[in-house]
Amino acid sequence: MPLVQKCKYAPLPLTQTEIADPQLVIDDLFDFAHLPDIRELMWEWLKVTVTGTYHKELSSSERSAILSLYEHLTRLVEAAHVIHTTERKPKKGKARKGTKEQER
Numbered sequence: 001m002p003l004v005q006k007c008k009y010a011p012l013p014l015t016q017t018e019i020a021d022p023q024l025v026i027d028d029l030f031d032f033a034h035l036p037d038i039r040e041l042m043w044e045w046l047k048v049t050v051t052g053t054y055h056k057e058l059s060s061s062e063r064s065a066i067l068s069l070y071e072h073l074t075r076l077v078e079a080a081h082v083i084h085t086t087e088r089k090p091k092k093g094k095a096r097k098g099t100k101e102q103e104r
Helices: 016-020 023-032 035-051 060-087
Strands: none
Touching: 016 023, 016 060, 023 035, 023 060, 035 060
């Protein structure tokens, strides 16, 4: 069951250029931070969220980095949705909704 009852599928946080080329969002994420840094930020994010100690353990720059990561990940999910809906090919042997095979 979805968390949000009314789901909007339009990729809101993306620019028209990013919608046309979702790879730009991935590039932007890794321009923001290298993979080990992203892993570390995600781990810190999880720890402070689960323990509820975010206001005690993190500096303002660390909290800011986690917020930036959240924004990048939100855009990454939107870009993944664009890729999923525009570039997805049907699997062999399975007809997708609205295809001729399914209508027969």
